[in-house]
Amino acid sequence: MNGKPDAVVVGAGPNGLAAALRLAGAGLRVQVVEQADRPGGGLRTEELIRSGVRHDVCSTVHPMAAASPFFEEFDLPGRGVRLVHPEICYAHPLDGGRAAVSRHSLAATAAGLGADGPAYERLFGPLVEHADDVIDFFLTSRLRRLPTRSVGAVTRFGLEALPNVRRLARRYFDGEEGQALVAGAAAHGMLDLSRPLTAGLGMVLGMLAHHGGWPLVEGGSQALADAMVTALEQQGGEVVTGHLVTDLREFEGVPAVLLDTSPRAFVAMAGDRVHEGYRRWVGRYRHGPGVFKIDWILSEPVPWAHPEVRRAGTVHVAGTLAETMAGEEGPAHGRVVERPYVLAVQPTVVDPTRAPGGEHVFWAYVHVPHGCPVDMTERIEAQVERFAPGFRDTVVARATKDATEMQRWNPNHIGGDISNGEASLRQMLARPVPRWNTYRTPVRGVYLASAATPPGPAVHGMCGDNAARVALADVFGVREVPALRPAPV
Numbered sequence: 001m002n003g004k005p006d007a008v009v010v011g012a013g014p015n016g017l018a019a020a021l022r023l024a025g026a027g028l029r030v031q032v033v034e035q036a037d038r039p040g041g042g043l044r045t046e047e048l049i050r051s052g053v054r055h056d057v058c059s060t061v062h063p064m065a066a067a068s069p070f071f072e073e074f075d076l077p078g079r080g081v082r083l084v085h086p087e088i089c090y091a092h093p094l095d096g097g098r099a100a101v102s103r104h105s106l107a108a109t110a111a112g113l114g115a116d117g118p119a120y121e122r123l124f125g126p127l128v129e130h131a132d133d134v135i136d137f138f139l140t141s142r143l144r145r146l147p148t149r150s151v152g153a154v155t156r157f158g159l160e161a162l163p164n165v166r167r168l169a170r171r172y173f174d175g176e177e178g179q180a181l182v183a184g185a186a187a188h189g190m191l192d193l194s195r196p197l198t199a200g201l202g203m204v205l206g207m208l209a210h211h212g213g214w215p216l217v218e219g220g221s222q223a224l225a226d227a228m229v230t231a232l233e234q235q236g237g238e239v240v241t242g243h244l245v246t247d248l249r250e251f252e253g254v255p256a257v258l259l260d261t262s263p264r265a266f267v268a269m270a271g272d273r274v275h276e277g278y279r280r281w282v283g284r285y286r287h288g289p290g291v292f293k294i295d296w297i298l299s300e301p302v303p304w305a306h307p308e309v310r311r312a313g314t315v316h317v318a319g320t321l322a323e324t325m326a327g328e329e330g331p332a333h334g335r336v337v338e339r340p341y342v343l344a345v346q347p348t349v350v351d352p353t354r355a356p357g358g359e360h361v362f363w364a365y366v367h368v369p370h371g372c373p374v375d376m377t378e379r380i381e382a383q384v385e386r387f388a389p390g391f392r393d394t395v396v397a398r399a400t401k402d403a404t405e406m407q408r409w410n411p412n413h414i415g416g417d418i419s420n421g422e423a424s425l426r427q428m429l430a431r432p433v434p435r436w437n438t439y440r441t442p443v444r445g446v447y448l449a450s451a452a453t454p455p456g457p458a459v460h461g462m463c464g465d466n467a468a469r470v471a472l473a474d475v476f477g478v479r480e481v482p483a484l485r486p487a488p489v
């Protein structure tokens, strides 16, 4: 880029790229600086094992992107990004060849739960009915808006979401299927499920299945990142890769700098420009358990005992509610467990383009203690084998990443924590620090824009979008934020 940009974004994850597009949409010259050799962050897809076979190294399943107001405005179909929907959004196998499954249809999902069906409709029906308003309230910055529509639905959600998942599951469901279904979704939050608010994520993710679905990006999540980069370049912006930013003085004279980084990285980059109080708050911001991940190439699809699990995009492999809770309690308290909660994704069920030779890609991760280097391969494969006898015979090749390697790969994954800070009740209310506007930092013109800000982890781009709106108002006096530039025809 000739001359200084109006704004620099550090980090080309979904939030960094969303921030860059919002700024560019307002007519600014934007440069994105990324430490990796390719943009995308949590949207990266790599030929990890063999040329031509594509693995999403992080996100694959996109209920949040499908619901995100930012991506709706970005216009995925107009940018050539195709979302593909598995017939079953997520499945939760149980011993004895049983399983609970969530489909796009609320009624069909409830029907699959037998006697617990009416309770399922009672729990999710009102949320699905007011889904747009609930999503709008939680994904758009809470700092600028209070719910004006559907106050009742949002309040009801809040009351149901506050307890832990066991209380919610047992209050609504008598059968193991219904209980496990909601616990499996809640366990995405990487928390001890006996803590408050853990019911909330299970409810949001459950609701999204019946709203926009749990789709995947055809060809791999990288296609979404690439479309965002292309859109930025079409507006004169640029992405510089292979450059780790360690000192904000590098951007002296640039009016706005937005950071798709951890709060800790910001404090280190800012040096003595950050006052002691803010530094202490960031010191208290907790990074939770890490992740151990396996990517496989399989000779055939996973032979799940229950046939419907074979048609699911996502599979929660953990057993009953009690087992799911035990699987998550250990890592949250520094213990490796023998029977972990395994979050598995089978992309080729709906997207065979990722393995053109007729093989299959499959991935799974488990939560492990913060910074834990233990190899979890055996334990993960034993859990899958438990519900899919013969699975091990289908394995052609595998690549693994432990929690320490997760952090080496992406500096935002401190200790292997892929949420950029625990999503506990306290840290969701004050993310990452207890300030009125948490996108602003103590350094003038510098903003946090990553998943360490509201609304938190997942691919929705809303942290970046919200941060960019704050920067546009503060630095450039833009209060009526223009729409994103449309895709060229």
Ligand SMILES: Cc1cc2nc3c(=O)[nH]c(=O)nc-3n(C[C@H](O)[C@H](O)[C@H](O)COP(=O)(O)OP(=O)(O)OC[C@H]3O[C@@H](n4cnc5c(N)ncnc54)[C@H](O)[C@@H]3O)c2cc1C
Binding pocket: 010, 011, 012, 013, 014, 015, 016, 033, 034, 035, 036, 039, 040, 041, 042, 043, 057, 058, 059, 060, 061, 062, 063, 064, 065, 243, 244, 245, 246, 260, 261, 262, 265, 291, 293, 365, 409, 410, 411, 412, 418, 419, 420, 449, 450, 451, 452, 456, 457, 458, 459, 460, 463
């Ligand atoms: C294994 C795994 C599976 C996941 N599965 C899903 C899923 O299925 N669905 C879903 O919605 N979410 C999923 N997530 C979570 C999702 O990927 C993240 O919440 C999301 O990517 C966060 O976006 P971000 O832009 O805040 O940060 P990131 O995606 O982490 O991007 C940050 C970028 O900034 C760069 N960076 C950081 N520091 C610097 C620096 N100092 N200088 C230069 N560059 C820097 C990093 O290299 C990275 O590219 C998953 C994550 C992982 C790891």
